[in-house]
Amino acid sequence: MKGPMNHQDSAFRIPHSALEEPPPLLGAWRRLYLAVIGWLALLILLFYSFARRFAP
Amino acid sequence: MRLADWVVLCGALAFIVLYGLWRGRGSNSVSKYLLAGRTMPWHLMALSIMATQASAVTFISTTGQSYVDGMRFVQFYFGLPLAMVVLSVTAVPIFHRANVYTAYEYLEQRFDAKTRALVSAIFLIQRGLALGITLYAPAVVLTVILGWPDWVTTLVMGGVAVTYTTLGGVKAIAWTDLQQMLVMTAGLVAALVCAVLLLPGHVTFLDAVTVAGAAGRLNAVTFNMDWNDRYNLWSGLVGGMFLALAYFGTDQSQVQRYLTGKSIAQSRLSLLFNAVAKVPMQFFILFIGAMVFVFYIYEKPPILFERTELQRLQAASMRAAYSPVEQKYDAAFERRRAAATRLIEARRGGDSGLWQKGLAEYGSAQRELDAARRAGAGLLEKAGGKNVNDTNYIFLTFVTRYLPAGLVGLVLAVIFGATMSAISAEMNALATVSVIDIYRRHLRKSASDRHYLAASRAATVFWGCYAVIAAHYAKRLGSLVEVVNILGSFFYGGMLGVFVLAFLFPRVRARGAFYGVLAGEAVIFASWYFTNIAFLWYNVIGCVVVVLTGILVSNLERPSPNGRFETMA
Numbered sequence: 343m344k345g346p347m348n349h350q351d352s353a354f355r356i357p358h359s360a361l362e363e364p365p366p367l368l369g370a371w372r373r374l375y376l377a378v379i380g381w382l383a384l385l386i387l388l389f390y391s392f393a394r395r396f397a398p
Numbered sequence: 399m400r401l402a403d404w405v406v407l408c409g410a411l412a413f414i415v416l417y418g419l420w421r422g423r424g425s426n427s428v429s430k431y432l433l434a435g436r437t438m439p440w441h442l443m444a445l446s447i448m449a450t451q452a453s454a455v456t457f458i459s460t461t462g463q464s465y466v467d468g469m470r471f472v473q474f475y476f477g478l479p480l481a482m483v484v485l486s487v488t489a490v491p492i493f494h495r496a497n498v499y500t501a502y503e504y505l506e507q508r509f510d511a512k513t514r515a516l517v518s519a520i521f522l523i524q525r526g527l528a529l530g531i532t533l534y535a536p537a538v539v540l541t542v543i544l545g546w547p548d549w550v551t552t553l554v555m556g557g558v559a560v561t562y563t564t565l566g567g568v569k570a571i572a573w574t575d576l577q578q579m580l581v582m583t584a585g586l587v588a589a590l591v592c593a594v595l596l597l598p599g600h601v602t603f604l605d606a607v608t609v610a611g612a613a614g615r616l617n618a619v620t621f622n623m624d625w626n627d628r629y630n631l632w633s634g635l636v637g638g639m640f641l642a643l644a645y646f647g648t649d650q651s652q653v654q655r656y657l658t659g660k661s662i663a664q665s666r667l668s669l670l671f672n673a674v675a676k677v678p679m680q681f682f683i684l685f686i687g688a689m690v691f692v693f694y695i696y697e698k699p700p701i702l703f704e705r706t707e708l709q710r711l712q713a714a715s716m717r718a719a720y721s722p723v724e725q726k727y728d729a730a731f732e733r734r735r736a737a738a739t740r741l742i743e744a745r746r747g748g749d750s751g752l753w754q755k756g757l758a759e760y761g762s763a764q765r766e767l768d769a770a771r772r773a774g775a776g777l778l779e780k781a782g783g784k785n786v787n788d789t790n791y792i793f794l795t796f797v798t799r800y801l802p803a804g805l806v807g808l809v810l811a812v813i814f815g816a817t818m819s820a821i822s823a824e825m826n827a828l829a830t831v832s833v834i835d836i837y838r839r840h841l842r843k844s845a846s847d848r849h850y851l852a853a854s855r856a857a858t859v860f861w862g863c864y865a866v867i868a869a870h871y872a873k874r875l876g877s878l879v880e881v882v883n884i885l886g887s888f889f890y891g892g893m894l895g896v897f898v899l900a901f902l903f904p905r906v907r908a909r910g911a912f913y914g915v916l917a918g919e920a921v922i923f924a925s926w927y928f929t930n931i932a933f934l935w936y937n938v939i940g941c942v943v944v945v946l947t948g949i950l951v952s953n954l955e956r957p958s959p960n961g962r963f964e965t966m967a
Contacts, residue, residue, distance in 0.1 A: 379479065382480065393611075
């Protein structure tokens, strides 16, 4: 079992090779993340419109 | 239950279990048994993640929640996509790089063994308690339909799940989950179609949606900022995000799903698929509950959905007290149905005056109906001295009474299978933490791979037995889906906080992390005991307290001669 790590070596530093592995869509992870957040915003807007349309 | 239902139910369950066992063959090492040898593709992990989260509670309780409280529960999931993005950036590459079996194993690499043991213990307590609730859900089904005692049903369901989890490991779980999600989708669509088709001929789908909206059941987004309100946009986005961060980032039952991935990219994609699919799926399930509510506007619902309690209420000994309540209930039901019809006529005719009149009549009738239901429950509580909560019986009562032959078996197969799938993942995670973080770390540090494989299987059996016993005590806890989430919120804030410290605060050391977790948990329990703050906020409060305490304690430590902070002895 490994003991405590020096914080300088801790795993919050992500290896470059892992970061550079592209997603199958949109070409870059950042764009994919933005698309997911955009999807959430769209859903909230649609749900709100739906609730408002049929509110008593 | 008709013959066709039994055939579909038994056939579907047998296929799912046998298929899982077949796919799980060859799990003959600890790595293969607990992490599938890290060979899983993203789509399998994604469906496994969703299936693990969507247990029978999702079907039984979420639909009931929508029936009694409307669709605003969907807001609880708004933070989930944000959490998936954050975890894809942070936890996924960190855990992959650390090459760990459990999330808590990483905590020892980053901090120390004490912090790892503390967080592992918190996980075992929290997930162990939740496991009992997850297993109890199908017992609700069998109690309503077959009248079997709870302890028999939990024993049978637990036994089947333990068998294939013990033999097939994480691979069997993942492949079983795939089947579950396919069957679950089919069952959901079938339930919604039936709820709409079973409405009276003069009520169209648009009419049904109109009535559901007028009844306040389509309140999917609410903006009011109230700390004591469980579900609104803000608690969903912030509190829900923290809960999802904790659940998917620190709960081994989820972390273990994406640790089986071939690569960082595959694991990320599995989380992002969940981010895209989960909110619409929950909306759909809640919408089914709203349509069931409309169905029961035209078809008189029982005053209590739990059959055994209803029979007690109708017994001769309570007849005198119950009769006037029943008469009020019947009268209120007829008034509510007439008001709903008036609302539909008003919508079709564009008559705003009639609409307002219908709304007022509807509201009055609904209040009378609710009062009669409460009075019925009150009679039982007075006689039996226990709380009556039938939210979890609403959907199942609808399914078993009104769905056609074969379809009842299919929906029940979905519920049973989903539950077994969820508890198998939970048992697998509990066994993994027990063996990797406790047994191998503290009790038997150097033994053969075969020994640890046997220990993992034995731990799975142990947690299965524990689940059956815990399920016995889970039956009086109200809405099951809320209980699971409330229970998680007691512990997730503290767990999340320590991982935030590990990921984002490199100067924080072991002592700060350890005391941070203790302080976070103390504040969460104090918030619960002394305030009325809604449970979703516990995740935020706990996490913030852990982070602040961790930073404070680390800053108070004297720097060592080489300029670094001292570590714990």
